[in-house]
Amino acid sequence: MKSYSPYSGIEESCYVLGESGIFYPGVRIENVSYPLTISAIQAAVCSCLANGDKPDRFLQEKNPSELQDYWIRKFNMVHDDAEPIPKMVYAPLIHKNRPVIEILRELTGNAVTPHSSFPVSALIETKQGYIPGVNVEVSAWALGLCAERVAIARAIASGFNNLESIVVYAPKAEFASPCGACRQVLAELMPDSSLELQHGDGTLSKYIVSHMLPYGFTSGALKK
Numbered sequence: 001m002k003s004y005s006p007y008s009g010i011e012e013s014c015y016v017l018g019e020s021g022i023f024y025p026g027v028r029i030e031n032v033s034y035p036l037t038i039s040a041i042q043a044a045v046c047s048c049l050a051n052g053d054k055p056d057r058f059l060q061e062k063n064p065s066e067l068q069d070y071w072i073r074k075f076n077m078v079h080d081d082a083e084p085i086p087k088m089v090y091a092p093l094i095h096k097n098r099p100v101i102e103i104l105r106e107l108t109g110n111a112v113t114p115h116s117s118f119p120v121s122a123l124i125e126t127k128q129g130y131i132p133g134v135n136v137e138v139s140a141w142a143l144g145l146c147a148e149r150v151a152i153a154r155a156i157a158s159g160f161n162n163l164e165s166i167v168v169y170a171p172k173a174e175f176a177s178p179c180g181a182c183r184q185v186l187a188e189l190m191p192d193s194s195l196e197l198q199h200g201d202g203t204l205s206k207y208i209v210s211h212m213l214p215y216g217f218t219s220g221a222l223k224k
């Protein structure tokens with residue numbers, strides 16, 4: 001597993017073992033705007049919850065995550081320091097043989113929204129299939145992840161680098177469009193990909209990810 005750490009150079013990765021027996025990989029995903037960095041444990045726990053599973057054990061692979069204690073305590077996880085030997089690793093790919101809107105609708109049922117009751121689903125298209133994401137809310141609001149970021153965190157943790165497009169669906173919104181933080185994260189990791197907004201009436205709007213963040217913050221000077 002390889003984290004995306006061009007600014008710190010710190011490799012951070014882990015697995016969260018769900019009650020189902022599935023191991024959810026998570027890696028650190030930094031952003032040029034440092035506060036938007038996703039930690040490995042945050043990515044792994046959110047991936048687990050977004051799959052309707054419950055975090056049970058935490059297996060650290062490389063370097064401890066930021067706020068690791070919050071996640072371990074919050075979900076009462078057993079912290080395993082031994083070298084993880086994952087058996088059933090979560091495979092995020094969904095076959096492309098069904099209409100996107102059908103998959104997105106079904107996915108919203110997995111959204112974890114105890115605070116907002118506002119489900120969002122996202123699909124990242126790769127050559128091999130779709131990578132799903134739904135929004136995950138936790139007691140510390142700032143530590144949850146939007147659907148778009150759950151999908152991209154899964155894509156990076158599973159080593160995909162051909163992220164062709166991302167489709168977003170929010171059934172309760174009049175007009176659903178990614179928040180500023182998601183635009184910043186997507187613009188760094190898949191700037192030239194298309195961003196598609198799937199509307200409730202079945203229509204679709206298409207954009208280019210980088211066009212959704214004009215005059216955004218970028219600085220090569222920060223890279224190591």
Ligand code: THU
Nearest residue numbers: 116118120135146147177178179
């Ligand atoms: N949300 C997303 O999943 N994506 C966005 O781009 C905007 C907001 C979620 C986060 C939170 O669970 C809920 O919508 C309300 O903010």
